[in-house]
Amino acid sequence: MALTALRPEKVLLLECDVLDSREKAPGCRLLRLDLPEMAPRIEAGQFLHIRPAGVLTPYLRRPFSVYDVPASPRGAVDLLFTVIGSGTYALGSLRPGTRASVLGPLGRPFRFASDGAVSVLVAGGIGVAPFPDLAKKLIAAGSVPAKDIRAVLGARSRSLVFCREDFAALGVPCEVGTDDGSEGFHGNAVQLTARVLEGLRGQPVRIYGCGPEPMLRALQKLCVERKISGQLSIDRRMACGLGICRSCVVRVKDPAGPDWHFETVCREGPVFDTETLLW
Numbered sequence: 228m229a230l231t232a233l234r235p236e237k238v239l240l241l242e243c244d245v246l247d248s249r250e251k252a253p254g255c256r257l258l259r260l261d262l263p264e265m266a267p268r269i270e271a272g273q274f275l276h277i278r279p280a281g282v283l284t285p286y287l288r289r290p291f292s293v294y295d296v297p298a299s300p301r302g303a304v305d306l307l308f309t310v311i312g313s314g315t316y317a318l319g320s321l322r323p324g325t326r327a328s329v330l331g332p333l334g335r336p337f338r339f340a341s342d343g344a345v346s347v348l349v350a351g352g353i354g355v356a357p358f359p360d361l362a363k364k365l366i367a368a369g370s371v372p373a374k375d376i377r378a379v380l381g382a383r384s385r386s387l388v389f390c391r392e393d394f395a396a397l398g399v400p401c402e403v404g405t406d407d408g409s410e411g412f413h414g415n416a417v418q419l420t421a422r423v424l425e426g427l428r429g430q431p432v433r434i435y436g437c438g439p440e441p442m443l444r445a446l447q448k449l450c451v452e453r454k455i456s457g458q459l460s461i462d463r464r465m466a467c468g469l470g471i472c473r474s475c476v477v478r479v480k481d482p483a484g485p486d487w488h489f490e491t492v493c494r495e496g497p498v499f500d501t502e503t504l505l506w
């Protein structure tokens with residue numbers, strides 16, 4: 228079913244098979260869905276709004292970034308999530324052979340250009356989820372070679388650093404930092420980013436961020452102070468996912484003048500420019 232009346236970009240509402248469900252790392256689950264109609268339309272940074280099919284609890288869908296659209300099996304879409312409450316518990320309990328109800332692809336993707344800038348992907352914890360796909364698409368589009376991408380992975384502790392192996396497989400250099408110093412740089416993701424930027428001094432840089440809000444606010448400050456172009460994928464509780472219920476609004480600066488307006492994270496986001504986002 229195509230929701231063309233609501234979104235001309237052709238959001239689909241589908242029931243699909245669960246192809247795989249497994250623990251990728253302690254507390255972090257990978258869910259593989261069979262979505263051949265949706266997979267080719269997905270752009271890096273977009274998300275799916277999903278719930279188990281045929282049950283009433285949880286009633287509301289939950290939003291998840293697309294983690295991967297693997298080449299094989301064709302039509303598969305992978306999500307990566309940590310179990311934190313009833314919705315993620317129910318989705319984490321799905322097994323191959325069960326079905327999910329999926330709305331997507333939703334939201335505006337990350338933008339990229341082949342202008343020679345180094346792309347620094349800054350992730351806090353499970354906020355890394357959209358970045359392997361972004362790195363893959365940056366490389367595949369010929370926009371940015373792997374050597375001009377940096378993955379900056381911050382986490383509270385070593386066991387919460389996810390996806391290092393994905394960046395290694397793509398040949399993307401990866402810097403790891405932990406709040407407790409159990410691996411890599413001892414400090415947070417934004418402090419580590421500042422250090423990475425020192426090493427890139429003199430080169431044009433574009434920053435992409437995804438993670439907890441305090442981290443993204445600090446990253447935004449860093450981008451603004453250093454006049455670096457940045458895009459942040461932000462997280463809000465969502466209901467409809469289609470820009471109708473207005474439960475996910477944030478304040479955004481007007482393009483001209485000092486005023487601001489509300490935009491929905493599900494429809495105008497989840498990716499916002501660091502220059503315009505007022506939270």
Ligand SMILES: Cc1cc2nc3c(=O)[nH]c(=O)nc-3n(C[C@H](O)[C@H](O)[C@H](O)COP(=O)(O)OP(=O)(O)OC[C@H]3O[C@@H](n4cnc5c(N)ncnc54)[C@H](O)[C@@H]3O)c2cc1C
Nearest residue numbers: 289290291292307308309312313314315356462463464497
């Ligand atoms: C665009 C988008 C993409 C996302 N991508 C991913 C992803 O790839 N992987 C992933 O693990 N998570 C992702 N999330 C967050 C994910 O949607 C929530 O973790 C999930 O909805 C929680 O559902 P729950 O029923 O398990 O938790 P709940 O029972 O609803 O909540 C459990 C606890 O987490 C808090 N919480 C729940 N949702 C959020 C939220 N959105 N922001 C802040 N606090 C929250 C609640 O306040 C509560 O304390 C994304 C969110 C958005 C908006």
Ligand code: FES
Nearest residue numbers: 466468470473493
């Ligand atoms: S979730 Fe309804 S408007 Fe965004």
